[in-house]
Amino acid sequence: MVSLVRTFRFVAAVAAVVAFSSVQSYAQTGTVRLNIVKAGFIVGVGGGSGVLHYHGKSYPLRLGGIGIGSLGVASVSLAGTASNLHSPSDIAGTYGAAGAGATFVGGAQVVRLQNEKGVVLRLSGPQIGFQVSLGLAGMTIAMQ
Numbered sequence: 001m002v003s004l005v006r007t008f009r010f011v012a013a014v015a016a017v018v019a020f021s022s023v024q025s026y027a028q029t030g031t032v033r034l035n036i037v038k039a040g041f042i043v044g045v046g047g048g049s050g051v052l053h054y055h056g057k058s059y060p061l062r063l064g065g066i067g068i069g070s071l072g073v074a075s076v077s078l079a080g081t082a083s084n085l086h087s088p089s090d091i092a093g094t095y096g097a098a099g100a101g102a103t104f105v106g107g108a109q110v111v112r113l114q115n116e117k118g119v120v121l122r123l124s125g126p127q128i129g130f131q132v133s134l135g136l137a138g139m140t141i142a143m144q
Contacts, residue, residue, distance in 0.1 A: 030054035080123035
């Protein structure tokens with residue numbers, strides 16, 4: 001009888017460990033490519049498209065954004081990572097960053113943004129055109 005109780009406790013403990021570990025969802029990282037065009041004088045408007053590669057699948061993205069304190073026109077292609085993803089839909093949201101910078105024809109752009117779900121984009125790439133940006137910038141990503 002004691003042996004049966006021990007066996008039952010062991011099986012129950014193993015089942016609890018298996019159940020708990022399958023419920024946990026670990027954050028993953030995917031790769032991202034974004035193409036953005038931005039133009040403005042005082043208030044900048046931007047938009048573009050992109051793709052998230054996550055667990056062997058590609059997810060098309062639509063981008064929009066507004067920047068305060070913009071001057072000029074620029075096009076940028078960025079590539080990098082999206083971390084803290086639990087599912088592909090976590091990439092959707094509003095990303096924000098504050099700072100000041102100036103980029104000229106052929107200059108490099110480096111960006112680190114985070115959305116309300118904790119997804120962090122680390123992106124870099126060349127910028128074509130002229131744009132001086134000072135102040136708050138934001139970007140919205142939606143899945144297509």
